[in-house]
Each structure stands twice: as structure tokens, then as C-alpha cells.
Amino acid sequence: MVLRLEEPGDAGFHAIDHQGSPEPSGEYVLTNGQVDHYGDRDAVDTRHVVPIVVHFLATTDGWPGVAWQDDNAA
Template sequence: MVESWIFDDGTAAEPAETALQRLRERIAAGRLESWLTSSTGRSLGVISNTERAMVLLLDGDDDPGEHAVDPGATGRDGGYILANGQHDEYPNYDTIHLAQALRIVSHILTTGTPPADAPWAVDR
């Protein structure tokens, strides 16, 4: 079975190019937290500060999941505003440049897995 994805507002996330355009539009409009749910129950989260993003992949509601990392990054950045209004700050190691985040999201939407060349941390 091919996995399909929808945004948290019920909008289809296919094809991947359309989903990426929607993510860009949401970020530009200040909606910095986006979640997609797959037909298999997995969740894909993108939380941005417009320059970097945390990309999370969860197998279910109680799963601590896994996320993209930037092994060479140092410091911390803020500006990650969640849908509930909470302002977060993350270590740059746990976030990646937005262009890289969109590439990873596209690969996950297309293949179901992160690209093999993307550094990844498993939090389980």
C-alpha cells in the first residue's frame, strides 16, 4: 500500500511539490508549525523559524520519534512559534536549514523515509 499524507487542516499533501509549496506559503504567512498525518498513522512535523526547521517523524501519538539533525551546527536559535502561540528555542544541532528541511520532507512524502544522506537522530 502506498502511504498518503494530509496536512493537519485536512488538505492533501500530494504531490510532494504541492505540499512543499503549501509549507512555504504557511511559513511565509507566519504559520511556523505544520503537521502531516499519513494513511498509516505516522506524523511528520515541520517547525520553522523561517531560516531553520525541526523536522520530526513519529510512528504514532506516543512515539518519541526521530528527527533531522545538523551535526556541525552550534548554538541555539529561537523564533520557533508553535500553533498554540508558544515560543520555542532549539539547539541548532536539532534543526536544519529550511531548504534542507524541505528536501527531506519531499523525500519522506515520496518514499516514506528520510534521504540516506540526511543526518538523523532516533529519539526512541
């Protein structure tokens, strides 16, 4: 899952995969031990992660190679 926040406390945006299922196929264990489940739609293929981060660090914009969901609107 790739999140992009505008400011502290912002719900932000996250990259989505329109081809992914809304159902989770795995779980994510955070460093504090919390276990999260996200639909496959809410996680992008690992090959996209580095280009997304590199683009953001260079421009502070979302990478155009993936779709973004505005979590402030949810």
C-alpha cells in the same frame, strides 16, 4: 526542525545538523503561543526541508541527505 514519527505517541526521529551548535540562536513560536528553543544542531538548513518531506512522502523513509537522531533512545 524536521520530525519523523512512526506512530501516534512515538518520540520519533528528528533531522540534525552535525555542524550546528548545541546552543539555540533563536526561538520558535507555535500556533498556540508556546515558545520553544532548540539548539541549532536540532534544526536543518531550510534548503533541505523540501527534499526531506518529498522523500518521506514517496518512501516513508528518512532522507539520507541528513543525519537522524532517534528520540526514542533519549
